[in-house]
Amino acid sequence: MRFKAADVAEFLRAWGYSVPRELAKATSKSMMVIGTKDTMTHAARSLGEGVPIRHASHPYDALIFAGADPADVYIIDVRAVSSDVDVTSLFEALHRANSQGTFVALSDEPISLPTFVGRIGRNDAQQLKAFLMPEAAAQAGAPLQAAAGAGSEEPPRSLAAGGSSR
Numbered sequence: 001m002r003f004k005a006a007d008v009a010e011f012l013r014a015w016g017y018s019v020p021r022e023l024a025k026a027t028s029k030s031m032m033v034i035g036t037k038d039t040m041t042h043a044a045r046s047l048g049e050g051v052p053i054r055h056a057s058h059p060y061d062a063l064i065f066a067g068a069d070p071a072d073v074y075i076i077d078v079r080a081v082s083s084d085v086d087v088t089s090l091f092e093a094l095h096r097a098n099s100q101g102t103f104v105a106l107s108d109e110p111i112s113l114p115t116f117v118g119r120i121g122r123n124d125a126q127q128l129k130a131f132l133m134p135e136a137a138a139q140a141g142a143p144l145q146a147a148a149g150a151g152s153e154e155p156p157r158s159l160a161a162g163g164s165s166r
Contacts, residue, residue, distance in 0.1 A: 029102075030054070031132070034062040034090075035077025039106065039122075043075050046125035047133065059085045063093055070098035073132055077122065078107040091117050104131065 005023055012019045031053045033040045040055045047053070054071065056062035059081045062074070074094050078087050091103055091114050103117045106128075113119060120127050 029072040029132070031073040031075060032056060032062060032065060032071035033075045033077075034059060035075075035080035035106070039075075039077040039080060042106075042123065042125065043128070046128045048129075051133075059090050062090075063097070066094050066097040071101065073102045073104065074098075075104045075106060075128075075132075078105050078109075078111060079122070088112070088114060102132065104128070 009019045009023050012023075029051070031043070031047070031051060032055075033043045033053055034056045036057070037055070040053070044051075044053055054065065056065055062076075065071070066074075076087070076090065081087060081090065087105070091105070094101065095103065095114070095116060103114075105111070105113055105117050105119045106122045107119055108122050111119070118131055120131060
């Protein structure tokens with residue numbers, strides 16, 4: 001019997017086991033940043049090492065990449081691409097190429113976007129990481145929760161300690 005690496009990694013995470021580094025790399029999301037080099041640098045710093053990120057400086061390049069090798073996540077700098085294309089049309093074209101993808105618009109201004117697009121501030125690194133990698137944000141907060149709840153938990157009660165079996 002054979003299993004996909006993504007399925008094994010998900011099973012291990014679901015049951016509380018650590019995921020080996022080799023398996024985690026094989027199952028990591030592929031991401032594409034569409035915008036300037038500064039946008040690419042911001043996304044790389046926000047998401048950390050080990051996340052494969054491709055850069056498309058022009059929206060047309062992104063559409064070609066999406067058709068040839070779709071990414072799991074598309075991060076688009078709205079200000080950088082709005083002078084070249086209609087942003088809503090770009091998101092819809094990318095969504096047609098990859099309906100299972102995650103779409104993020106980096107914009108400080110309120111704009112109308114399709115319902116499948118999440119909007120994050122252009123320089124909000126914490127929100128970008130929390131939106132795209134919720135497991136990393138949860139693991140960062142887990143030690144605080146464990147320390148706070150360690151003294152208040154009751155010990156588990158066994159069934160045999162209660163008395164008779166009638």
